[in-house]
Amino acid sequence: MYALPTAIAVTGPDLVLPSPDRHTPSAAVLQSAVQSPRTYSLDQALTEMHTLIEHHGYVIALCPSSAPASVAQRLHAVRSVLESDRIAVVRSDLPPLGLAVLALQLRQLSICDFSPGVLASAARLLSHYIYAGALLGSVAKLDRVPVSLQSHAKSWLPGAQFAVLATPRPELTKVSGGDGTDLPGPGFATRLLYAPGKLAPGWVTDALAPAWHAQEVTEARLPGESARWWATGRLVEFAAAIPDISVLYQLVSSVRRDDCHWCGLELIGDRCAFCAAPLPPPSERPSQRTLAHGVTALPRGAT
Template identity: 95%
Template sequence: MYALPTAIAVTGPDLVLPSPDRHTPSAAVLQSAVQSPRTYSLDQALTEMHTLIEHHGYVIALCPSSAPASVAQRLHAVRSVLESDRIAVVRSDLPPLGLAVLALQLRQLSICDFSPGVLASAARLLSHYIHAGALLGSVTRLDRVPVTLQSHAKSWVPGTQFAVLATPRPELVKVSGGDEAHLPGPGFGTRMLYATGKLAPGWVTGTLAPAWQSQEVTEARLPGESARWWATGRLVEFAAAIPDISVLYQLVSSVRRDDCHWCGLELIGDRCAFCAAPLPPPSERPSQRTLAHGVTALPRGAT
């Protein structure tokens, strides 16, 4: 047990969704990632991170893979200078709204009895259960999801729209022209968040959400990074995920835990999120602790 919840830190204020209840803590917005190194010195960044460690013991910093290289470099520099094994820099391929949902889920789980190592490595597991995508007015410059030459050509036709799923498995379908567009959805209960750019959200709220049997549909603020991530401002971003903390808890609890052979922290999966040490081959591991099952089978590659 840890006296204070592990801090969940993000690289921008748009990645902080409102707390669903009074128990869920907010996320720490890292000013070292928001502000330019010219205006926010390394000393300030060190003080910022040191303060978080002092108050929370451990820090899990979520950093989108799409962030400028300087952001990740600054985070790793801070970790190196502090010589701290209490900072986990977790990179994620999720689009901006999906990453905000992941941050919220980790915030919810931070008040449970998970150790920092399990909580940090749970980010990878939970990402497999977040269906994140967008309705786009153009895919001509989209490079984060596979786009065919035919879709590129159709994108030049006025009024054409595309529904794109980025995770857990990329998918792209044409929506305009009365087509019955279909995106593969989750096979479990979710809450859908959507954020509107320069397109109307009607297809997302009126067609996609019912098709995915979303239990709740809520509008959110469009992250500032979304237009760059999706390569267009003509979009409606969406993300559907498990909202129930008890289900999230059961999901993470059902996975086998190991002790990192390098730093000693608990982990789930094949790599420690804090020191990045890989899990040794089965023949070199000590006897494993297996927790109770009670969740549907995990997707391939999730553990």
Template identity: 65%
Template sequence: MPTAIAVTSADLVLPAPDRHTPGAAVLHPPGQLDLDGALAETGALLERHGHLVAVVPPWLPSATVQRLHTVRAILETDRIALLPIDLPPLGTALLVRQLRQLTVCDFSPGVIASAARLLSHYIYAGALLGSVAKLDRIPVGLKAHARSWSPSAQFAVLAHPTPHLAKLGGQDKVIPAGPEFATHLTFARGQLASEWVAAELAPAWQVQGVLENPLPADSAAFWGTAKLVEFAAGIPDLSVLYQLVASVRREQCRWCGLELIGDRCGFCQAPLAAPPPADRQVPAGTARSRP
């Protein structure tokens, strides 16, 4: 079975782009499942898939993040990767879908886990907001804060990869710089009635396809308002994703022994150059504390 990709909420699982892409496992938070249930849930995934890669964005509740680390520690396994990826909710869901696509390829679990950091650089994520008064994810000037009190105000905000904010209809350059490669655009409507994302942003970014999806539950809290339309653009083609990951030199983690790309292991988070202590030369796949 392919490596399992996991999320903490079902609304972070976008529809599969084809019949070959597997779904994602949903690791239920503490409010929905007790610790014994979480251990059984995660243990069953490891038994079925061998390795588990879970995306852990910083906007998750601290109790949920603590539960993930507790389960990993109690199970005493190096086969669970907890990936700290800093993307907005819809951008996170898009990255999760790309990781799901890669699991059907001939990549090892270590390469898939460390590929998340690489792929996140190619995701453009933002939102159209009715107010930036409570937005704390990117810098907001006093002028923009003052404009937020207007009932008809709308702001184009890009959070990743380069922060950008502009008020629609103002003197600023409204359309944020988009990707210079082929993408599909996914958007989700909150309580803001606007067609700007599909009618203006998508053509300006020359996207190859547009898909509407339900708004993730955490989006309103992330953007500081429920008056929004969230969007995320990323590479949809599996062959392109494959070539992107395959073109990066593979290394072996000197701490846990798994394959990796980039400068950090996705499973144990050890940097590439970090050797294990001389007295801790244990076989790969054995549980050990985080370096």
């Protein structure tokens, strides 16, 4: 139905991980989000987005919740001026490396037979299966994950290190010795990516990866936003996620699909990612179309 894969757009070049194969397209880096409005005018931003729509039909723009308000405002302004229902602005609470992983998964799925509406709303579903965190040398200023007063006090001790999980469930534990089992990990096969900052990655590669039964461990470049997100440069960021496109495909295709009552696009979950219209109550919906596949139950709140 769609001549070219739906464009996956990101707000910075650090969110573009290398393609795992020659079939996976790259992501479009939105210069309107990278550059200041003083140097990149609204007209340029409109041209940039219009070109993506012309080439791909639909655009899914991933925007971190931690991004400055001006970034999200510019994206919504572009969408409004273009009066286009082909742009989905998807906000995410994932930390930088986790968001890069999500972008890669959507890029992989963009070449499958999913409609743009399903692909865009799949971002929320897939986020529940990304275990994103960091090894930190200090949690004194960390405000994105709950930190106890005791942990704050311990963070001032010389050599103290903390393992922090941001998603899917916030967790924090003090690292002692080579034990990596205190941080709850995924119960499914993953590829673990890690990006060193000013800490050595030994605990992540030698303790955490085996404890999480990671099938593959790969080093990545630390996103420029990571030090600000984690409130310290003394870190090693990591993210474990499903690498197999066939498993990702089965996961997304197993979820009930509905048609958005406002814009008509397909969706999974309870809200359209393109027009933001909520799904009506079950009593007001037309007959459902379901796809049955043998996939384990989804996390609470994933759909």
